Amino acid sequence: MHTLASKGQLRASFIRWSLFFVPLIVLLGFVSGEFGGADTPWFASLEKPAIFPPPAVFGIVWGLLYVMIGLAGALVASAWGARGRALALGAFAVHFIGPLAWTPVFFGLQEMRIALAILAYSVVSLLVVLALYWRVRKWAGILLLPYLAWASFATVLNYQFIAENPDGGAGDSSGAVERFEL
Structure with missing residues (x-):
């Protein structure tokens, strides 16, 4: 049997890719979080679902x-x-645009319905990524299962926020003089 690389070479390749991917994903998540957060008067004024x-x-x-x-x-x-x-x-690259967009849309733009659509896209595209990862490396697919569970929970939670706040939080205490909806 011919091998392309030894176990040591494969391990070194995984370590190098890990040193690239893990910080990149963490950094992208951090940057996304900087475009909106839960510490706004708008979010504080929202009714929180029981599952929050x-x-x-x-x-x-x-x-x-x-x-x-x-x-x-x-x-x-x-x-x-x-x-x-x-x-x-x-x-995965196409999928990850969705989760990164959610925070700025939900917290920054205060658009809960668009954020819900983004989460729906994220869950569906994550299922595709999970299947593709599984075919390449089973453990890669297994590592994405908790992410799928959390993304699904986030989708339900986002929906619950809409149900609890049908006006979108328009009657909030953000200090805005007037809010216009087009």
């Missing part, structure tokens, strides 16, 4: 998920010569 977890949970969960997402990407990227590798990585 304590705010500290979000930072902890997203921090862990970003590391797992980065490791999953590194597993796929380090699978040189694997059938579907480039397609899986490309699908």
